[in-house]
Amino acid sequence: METLNRAEETLSGETLSAEPVIEIQDLHKSFGDLHVLRGVDLKVDKGENVVVLGRSGTGKSVLIKIIAGLLRQDRGKCHVLGQEASSLNDKQLRDLRMKIGFSFQNSALYDSMTVRENLEFPLVRNIANLSRSEVNEQIEYVLDAVGLLQTINQVPSELSGGQRKRIGIARTLILKPEIMLYDEPTAGLDPITCLEINELINEVKEKYHTSSIIITHDLTCARATGDRIAMLLDGQFLRQGTFEEVFETQEPQVKSFYDYNFIQ
Numbered sequence: 001m002e003t004l005n006r007a008e009e010t011l012s013g014e015t016l017s018a019e020p021v022i023e024i025q026d027l028h029k030s031f032g033d034l035h036v037l038r039g040v041d042l043k044v045d046k047g048e049n050v051v052v053l054g055r056s057g058t059g060k061s062v063l064i065k066i067i068a069g070l071l072r073q074d075r076g077k078c079h080v081l082g083q084e085a086s087s088l089n090d091k092q093l094r095d096l097r098m099k100i101g102f103s104f105q106n107s108a109l110y111d112s113m114t115v116r117e118n119l120e121f122p123l124v125r126n127i128a129n130l131s132r133s134e135v136n137e138q139i140e141y142v143l144d145a146v147g148l149l150q151t152i153n154q155v156p157s158e159l160s161g162g163q164r165k166r167i168g169i170a171r172t173l174i175l176k177p178e179i180m181l182y183d184e185p186t187a188g189l190d191p192i193t194c195l196e197i198n199e200l201i202n203e204v205k206e207k208y209h210t211s212s213i214i215i216t217h218d219l220t221c222a223r224a225t226g227d228r229i230a231m232l233l234d235g236q237f238l239r240q241g242t243f244e245e246v247f248e249t250q251e252p253q254v255k256s257f258y259d260y261n262f263i264q
Helices: 060-067 088-095 113-127 130-144 163-173 191-206 221-225 242-248 252-262
Strands: 009-011 014-016 020-031 035-047 051-052 075-080 100-103 179-183 213-218 228-233 234-240
Touching: 020 060, 035 051, 035 060, 035 213, 035 234, 051 060, 051 191, 051 221, 060 075, 060 179, 100 163, 113 130, 113 163, 130 163, 130 191, 130 221, 163 191, 179 191, 191 213, 191 221, 191 252, 213 221, 221 252, 228 242, 228 252, 234 242, 234 252, 242 252
Parallel strands: 051 213, 051 228, 100 179, 179 213
Antiparallel strands: 009 014, 020 035, 020 075, 228 234
């Protein structure tokens, strides 16, 4: 296995290690006889976008569900903001999840609710004693941040796929998470809308100072949003580094993945 270690930052002659918000060591997860994760190691530093690349069924979504505390690993460590999610009680886990924004592949909006109501739901459910004016202000702020303030009274069925993706991201941002987890953010979208979502992911990082894991098999998304790329194949990270470092290889599995995205 070839791993490219990320260099430490240097400032004024001093060597500084970035502050990690996610640290994963020797992580294993199986479902019966199906071994999905086979000893995964990954670190995400504060303020960093890390893209996890891989084909469908390689364990990408399982990985971020473990990080979010939605699944428990069989073996290994998964420290999120300094806490081991699998060892937390229900209250501690809820508190941790408040700091993690999970952008689902299908946006996970309630069809029976307007955009305003979709965004209001997690806000009033998790933060007590907000006034109506405070709720409205926060809803309008995140909608403006994703460029969709004009949709506030619409229902999801009236929106395009790209708009629903943006509203889904806005709903996670309303709780001001420290970590964003994006599950296939450009899946099913046309190329122009994909570019807009890529730009939004980078804007979220800059505006909200988030650290992110972006799960995708879309190399255009990976190249546009990732400070670092980690390629997951057969339950392990085959290569890690910048986009160029990961794909400057003749390794057949990596090269075929690149060729499929950019040639086929």
